[in-house]
Amino acid sequence: MDQDRYGxxxxxxxxxxxxxxxxxxxxVGGYWTLLSWGVIGDTTSETFSVIGPIVAGFGVALGWVVLQRRG
Known part of the structure; x- marks a missing residue:
C-alpha cells in the first residue's frame, strides 16, 4: 500500500x-483442541484435533501482526 497516498x-x-x-x-481453536482430546466432554474427535490447532494458530498469527510495531 502506498502510505504517502492513502495514509x-x-x-x-x-x-x-x-x-x-x-x-x-x-x-475457539483452543476449545476445539481440548474438546478433541477429551478434556472437555467424554468423546474424542479426529476432525477437531486437526482443525482446532490450525484455527488457534491463525489467531496467534493475526494477534502477532496486529500487535507488532510498524517502523
Missing part, C-alpha cells in the same frame, strides 16, 4: 479491528 492506519484502529477476531480464533 497509514492508526494503531488504535488496527487494534480495534484485529485484536477481537484474533482472541476469538485463539479461544
Amino acid at each position: 497509514a492506519r492508526p494503531r488504535w484502529q488496527r487494534l480495534l479491528l484485529g485484536l477481537p477476531p484474533a482472541l476469538v480464533l485463539v479461544a
Whole structure:
C-alpha cells in the first residue's frame, strides 16, 4: 500500500479491528483442541484435533501482526 497516498492506519484502529477476531480464533481453536482430546466432554474427535490447532494458530498469527510495531 502506498502510505504517502492513502495514509497509514492508526494503531488504535488496527487494534480495534484485529485484536477481537484474533482472541476469538485463539479461544475457539483452543476449545476445539481440548474438546478433541477429551478434556472437555467424554468423546474424542479426529476432525477437531486437526482443525482446532490450525484455527488457534491463525489467531496467534493475526494477534502477532496486529500487535507488532510498524517502523
